[in-house]
Amino acid sequence: MLSASLAPLPASGLLYLHGFNSGYGSPKAALMRAACAEVALPCETPQLPHRPAAALKMAEALLKALGPSPLLVGSSMGGFLVTCLAERHGLPAVLVNPAVRPARLVGEWVGEAFVNEHTGERFVIETAHREELVELTPQRVCPERYLLLLGTADETLDPADAFALYRGARTVLHPGGDHVFGMLESYLPAVLAHGGHCLPPGRVVTEMREQ
Secondary structure (H helix, E strand, O other): OOOOOOOOOOOOOEEEEOOOOOOOOOHHHHHHHHHHHHOOOOEEOOOOOOOHHHHHHHHHHHHHHHOOOOEEEEEOHHHHHHHHHHHHHOOOEEEEOOOOOHHHHHHOOOOOEEEOOOOOOEEEOOHHHHHHHHHHOOOOOOHHHEEEEEEOOOOOOOHHHHHHHOOOOEEEEEOOOOOOOOOHHHHHHHHHHOOOOOOOOOOOOHHHHHO
């Protein structure tokens, strides 16, 4: 279904993958749905399982509903999963403060309990989470397929790690931007432009304005 080279533009759909312990109802997911609605672009923003291998399997299955050349967008841990998909299928992708070494990060959380505020699910990080991330981590990336949106004041992930791994990618460094990257709305035209679609700057994003 998917080409081994960069997908042709314009994108036939958009798949957004949220970060660790986030969800379908997150502000970034809502922004993506609203932006895609503005340009009549099919969009999927799934509620992902907390186990990385299961999350990647779900995301890969959703690609089939988005046509031959989807655009991938991911934030934090979702950025890592998007990288896995982009390298596997040769697709363009936008990464917002992506996790670069998630196995190391999750390894520090083994035994810790979490509650997902979007679903109410309770879970504990197990060694298997880290092992799955190690197995999934791509050996190399093709920087030409990516647009990076990095906050220079990310308190969770060091933006220098992402800058180094994806060196050569189109990159935006937002001064003072934190891990949440709350200024994402202003970058939506650039996100969609990476998939060959035009969202006029300053366009009202209807879904967000109505909340």
